[in-house]
Amino acid sequence: MARTRKPELGVCYYPEHWPETIWADDAQRMVEMGLSWVRIGEFAWSRIETEPGQFEWGWLDRAIKTLGQAGLKVIMSTPTATPPRWMLDRHPDMLAWDAAGRPRTFGSRRHYDFSHAGYRDEAVRITSILGSRYGRDPHIRAWQLDNEYGCHDTTLSYSPVARNAFHSWLEDRYGSIDALNERWGNVFWSMDYQAFDQIELPNLTVTEPNPSHAMDFRRFASDQVVAFNQAKVDALRPLTDAELLHNYMGRITDFDHFDVGQPLDIATWDSYPLGFLEDRSDRDDAFKYAHMRCGDPDFQAFHHDLYRAVGRGRWWVLEQQPGPVNWAPHNPAPAPGMVRLWALEAFAHGAEVVCFFRWRQAPFAQEQNHAGLLRPDGELSEGGREITALAAELDRLPGDELPPARVAIVFDYASQWAWEVQPQDRQFDYFRLVFDIYCGLRRAGLAVDILPPSANNFGDRDLVFIPGLFAWTDALRGVMQNFTERTILGPRTGSRTEDFSVPDDLPPGLSGITVSAVETLRPEAPIELAEAGSLQIWSEQVSTDWVVLERALDDRPVRLRQGTLDYWTGWPDAKALDRWIAQLCEEAGLAMAHQSGSRRIQRIAQGHLAMDYITSQASFIE
Amino acid sequence: MARTRKPELGVCYYPEHWPETIWADDAQRMVEMGLSWVRIGEFAWSRIETEPGQFEWGWLDRAIKTLGQAGLKVIMSTPTATPPRWMLDRHPDMLAWDAAGRPRTFGSRRHYDFSHAGYRDEAVRITSILGSRYGRDPHIRAWQLDNEYGCHDTTLSYSPVARNAFHSWLEDRYGSIDALNERWGNVFWSMDYQAFDQIELPNLTVTEPNPSHAMDFRRFASDQVVAFNQAKVDALRPLTDAELLHNYMGRITDFDHFDVGQPLDIATWDSYPLGFLEDRSDRDDAFKYAHMRCGDPDFQAFHHDLYRAVGRGRWWVLEQQPGPVNWAPHNPAPAPGMVRLWALEAFAHGAEVVCFFRWRQAPFAQEQNHAGLLRPDGELSEGGREITALAAELDRLPGDELPPARVAIVFDYASQWAWEVQPQDRQFDYFRLVFDIYCGLRRAGLAVDILPPSANNFGDRDLVFIPGLFAWTDALRGVMQNFTERTILGPRTGSRTEDFSVPDDLPPGLSGITVSAVETLRPEAPIELAEAGSLQIWSEQVSTDWVVLERALDDRPVRLRQGTLDYWTGWPDAKALDRWIAQLCEEAGLAMAHQSGSRRIQRIAQGHLAMDYITSQASFIE
Amino acid sequence: MARTRKPELGVCYYPEHWPETIWADDAQRMVEMGLSWVRIGEFAWSRIETEPGQFEWGWLDRAIKTLGQAGLKVIMSTPTATPPRWMLDRHPDMLAWDAAGRPRTFGSRRHYDFSHAGYRDEAVRITSILGSRYGRDPHIRAWQLDNEYGCHDTTLSYSPVARNAFHSWLEDRYGSIDALNERWGNVFWSMDYQAFDQIELPNLTVTEPNPSHAMDFRRFASDQVVAFNQAKVDALRPLTDAELLHNYMGRITDFDHFDVGQPLDIATWDSYPLGFLEDRSDRDDAFKYAHMRCGDPDFQAFHHDLYRAVGRGRWWVLEQQPGPVNWAPHNPAPAPGMVRLWALEAFAHGAEVVCFFRWRQAPFAQEQNHAGLLRPDGELSEGGREITALAAELDRLPGDELPPARVAIVFDYASQWAWEVQPQDRQFDYFRLVFDIYCGLRRAGLAVDILPPSANNFGDRDLVFIPGLFAWTDALRGVMQNFTERTILGPRTGSRTEDFSVPDDLPPGLSGITVSAVETLRPEAPIELAEAGSLQIWSEQVSTDWVVLERALDDRPVRLRQGTLDYWTGWPDAKALDRWIAQLCEEAGLAMAHQSGSRRIQRIAQGHLAMDYITSQASFIE
Ligand SMILES: [Zn+2]
Ligand SMILES: [Zn+2]
């Protein structure tokens, strides 16, 4: 769980994109720049296995040797995110289908269906072959499995192949079709089935499908990613002692990262602060404008903390944006200093390695407008210059283990799926709810740990938040009951059974509170509180014998308490959230350090890192 | 035509959703709450006929007996809106196709194509079987046929089955392909056909299809609903003396409700004031915000009046929202008092029965966030409490016949289809035009009757409005010419022939006026009138020898009069409309009672019902 | 290249739409109105060839005779834009497919795939038959080939037929699949192909396709239009001495009009100022509101100048809007005087003929709300009256040759495709960039010529603009280097190779400037200049030894100069553009005449035409 090494930098490199004559020079320049790691190979299948069973090892052998002998540690990748074109002749039905019922075609990447057994075997095959060849190569110090699972909406496939696999998955889960009918409540609209193979995927229904049906499809789809990854781990693990990792993305929630990450040694993620601000943030235009050259001051930190949990303490950034990217609606250049700040922030959150994407900007194909450390002509880019300077600073970074945070939030992928299936309001989004609370804690200057819903205990913490949890497990409820400090629940926590029904005794499944009704709110219509702030989007009507800590202006109970448990009956806006967090901290004797605007701090072993996103300043303070 | 019974309340109930052990208690509680009617069975096919030809009557027999013996009158439903999954094995092509050319799948409801002869036979079969078993059961006092025809865009299907049925329909209408070519004007773009079976459905054309083609498809689709319903009526009528009804929806205009309702005894509709405000109203956000807990003050009234016409005087509310629903973009709770107000308003418009949806909130499947009279745990909900109190008020309600209104509007479903086919402006919508005028009349405190275009006479009225009529029939023109009081026509009235051509002598088909050109207007660009108000969206240029009552600032004639006829050359905004209605009332000696804001009155036999939507107040005043 | 005839007017006529008994009267009225030309036949295939091989010539013979003998010059059209329904029985796969992978059906027009060899043969066949019959008819003075190529998104088809044709096209271009892999950079994501027939069309890929792939598809699609047109020209040319033309549309850029126009004698276009403002302009609502009755003051002029280039000096307006149309989101009436103004403007830009669409408004089919010179009942419309008066003015128009403009802009269709493939910012659009500069020149009162990228020289001009050019050809670079006056380049000029790669020495391919990075900008985030104005959307970082004429407030170089070349590193807003143009004019000794608001002038042989769009005034000033 501990950081065992001094912070290191690295880069993503594609020897197959460049003449072999410049590899040695590239490698030397990497080393001179202060980089330690180089990732290769993740899109090279068509150049490794040029025809089925015909391999070209020479170039790859030489590339590894060149890089390794220059002193670089190599991360080898299995190229399964980009099967060659000939693979489709062997498996014509291996493509995923979109929700509109159309096969998605060859010509870019991630063109496979996680459910396709034939392709899964091919992925295992190429993984085994690579593992056999390079598993004991001393230059190969880590293995990346596939690339960015789930990116480009590839977790969910509506293909006939997926439909068949879903039937097997359902049969495993329910045993009998009668059990499925009963647990889904198929009596509701005469949706009873006589056999598993009658069940369609839940797209293109006349109106919304049964939420139990849709939820099981989401679980099934996540499980296919888990199984695909596990099969590759099983193939590779016996062949190498190097560490296994995968590079996740930002705000991809279609599969359970805790499950996928379980057999891996390290979690890594690909951090594109400016691209993500533009293409997947809920922030409004004013916020995006203000942060267009620095990114959201909390988005990276959240994912650092999330993937630290996925990696059970061990995590890297495997791709970091070094300049403008090519894929967002607008692609500005980072402000000077931001590439450094982002990297330092990652280290402050415990990253072992920060790699940049990519070494030299590619002049051809899809990403020719994506900056690298070098320009296409080999000159240093702005980002490259900043990274060169950063490398010289690495010694000043603390190498100590990151201490646990006093505050934690439970993040549950299944809850994301559940509330996508049943939002009850156009604005409701589980990630946004969790992220809102995370941002509130960060504005209070608090370090935060993310916990999986399968946590064995909440550890030595003062505050644990479990907002919006879809369904209790007995285990999680037990962990909470054994926790002697404060747990903050709600809104919507524990509001469904695992079968996606309202619990018999109504939510939230805690004795003494009953959520008797729920209403959702237009954006113009928050529920005003008696003190500063309001509830937005979601508000519950409760009957309770808990202590009412606060009521809304219209007298509805808003915060309730019994023993170590607090319950929030609605979604607080930022003003209410800041006020509530301040009160919780005071009660817990937890020191706050209010961060205004774009300033943030991250507590580290000794002292903290102080950052200001808007001004691009970052400095370590003892 | 008269209200023959004292106002009654009822509820929708699903015995198949609950353990048989609680049915008797449920029934007793319904009676104690003051409910008289209970609707059952409309989604129960999979539990009645568990496999083709294998019936489970026991539970249903016992449910009817339990409810009936408790004193409730039972509305039995034919479950044809939710054919069981095994039906698709018998009729694999029975699913409707969407406009994008995709079959819509099993897994929710209304998964059938009205054109499918095989499924129509199955629907008749189950209807006959149910009728034979329960048609003479004394507890069964009414029959609901299917459920919410047309909901979820199910009237229009673009399937091969629909295509074939369309060919037959066209052949019946035109006799020869030459006649069709001539009447459609297929010479226009070389669209001539040699045979009926060459004709595609009008989706996925390169640019817009021939409007005659598109209009006939809309007529055809409506006729399929009519035929489907008629087949079921024909099957059931000989088997029962109970009344037959269907439950229509709000603002569903894809089929002609007058035609469907013709063989039925009673028209009913499903009234969801908050859901409809959010998901199908043209109102702006400010209006929706102000009315988020009460609904649009005119939307329910309009449908009450519309369905009173569809039911030839006899109508019910079969589902009324008792609390938050689950299906709109935002789902707030009704303000206290609104459930009562909505029910009283329905009675004031002549409803015989108001039923609520549903008895107990379902903890499973699609509507688990839809409130009922009971919570899932069996406790009374807020709505349930309000309905209990309302039941005690029923004695105070007038049971007299509703007097005819002095003012009427002709509502023509075909005009809705025509102007969807040929809007000429993104903003033009027939329903909105009619509803605008209706709202103006309601602001003037006037009771309004809706008339079908097939009305034999306009009755004893002072004002009849016929806005936006697609095409004159000789009959309707004759009725108007025989009417001795004032008829108000335009804009766009009589502007096409039945074949969807411009009439030879140009619109509006009245001697002495010629609409020589039409223009449509950006929202920022109304035509200002000399007095208060303006024309919006639509403005006609006319040459006329009628008296010009009013001109726009730019001198274009706006209101014309000859004898008993007025013609409006454009779509008035609310200011102009209020002014014009005031003038018409004064001329007609019709007493107005101006209603400001969200206040409305409805004239009844003795006195009137005064309501304020925003404050949730409703009281009967002699 | 010279205007050889006095300006003439004409009209589009459909004898097949009207009883033969009125043709003679129609013809006489046309002549009396001052019209010289009449276009017929372009949608009449189903009435000419009623079944395959069965022809009905009588009506067409008589129509031509009637029109010709009345003194009208006839433009005969080949009816290939509307193949009859029986054609689909002969070629069931002739329909184009949309980007969602669906065949687009029969029932409107342009229902054919340009790649379909069978249909191309049919088009040649009917063209030959018509040419044989009427090619030497003295009344036929010109031939229109097909109608509005590319309208309704018909250039791009994703059909299996197109896929096969694309394979052949690629094989012709690359010779070997290895060459294609190399030049596309398919190594990037293992996209290497083993054979041409493995290549899919670039729709429905998982994420964006390779831009080289997408760009070649765009070139291929354009070439199919060129080939289709060429085949018809080849068939017709030997059969007639009359001039051949095609009627292009406004802002259709999916095919290269210079290529299509090469074998034709005259370019014509269909000018719908109000419709185009509403349905294809980038202007904001305030602008559209202000110009809703007059149109964009620069949009028509731009297309006049563009199509003058396409026609190598010879061009007409073949359809001009005479009143409200039926197909835009809003369809207001033109202000009085605008029909005249638009026609005079066309003549001032060198049009030989202006025809109006259409003679008599059709009462049936798709365009029954589209105004004509006559109303459906045969009375003159408003537009008809205005045109009658205009005809009397024609003598006052200058018949002289239009002098070349001092200023020119290179317009390159391939650049439009390239930046649609790779916009790098949601707002980037090549047409908009060129049009922005054009508008700036027009505000300066300058006449502008458009040049194709294949121009042999820039002629006798003072300023030539080449903004946003995708890729240099050696020829164009040579022409520029030989040009002794000023050329203004950038932004984004020369930024890719023909293979869609970043050039080895980085853009813009001019010695002494290197674009080292690019950023794109949110609309709220322009780069402010030190003087008035700012850069928007696009900004380049350059290293250069050119003279820096101007820097932004943040010091980035904005305008660079070396010798005769200027380079702009970003997209100027209107303020910056006006300032820069003023400076360029001053340096070039070019007289400006600043035009405020909606006023515009067009220099002609003697004097100029002064127009004010908003007030509808237009007058010739010596
Ligand atoms: Zn990546
Ligand atoms: Zn319902």
Ligand SMILES: [Zn+2]
């Ligand atoms: Zn046209």
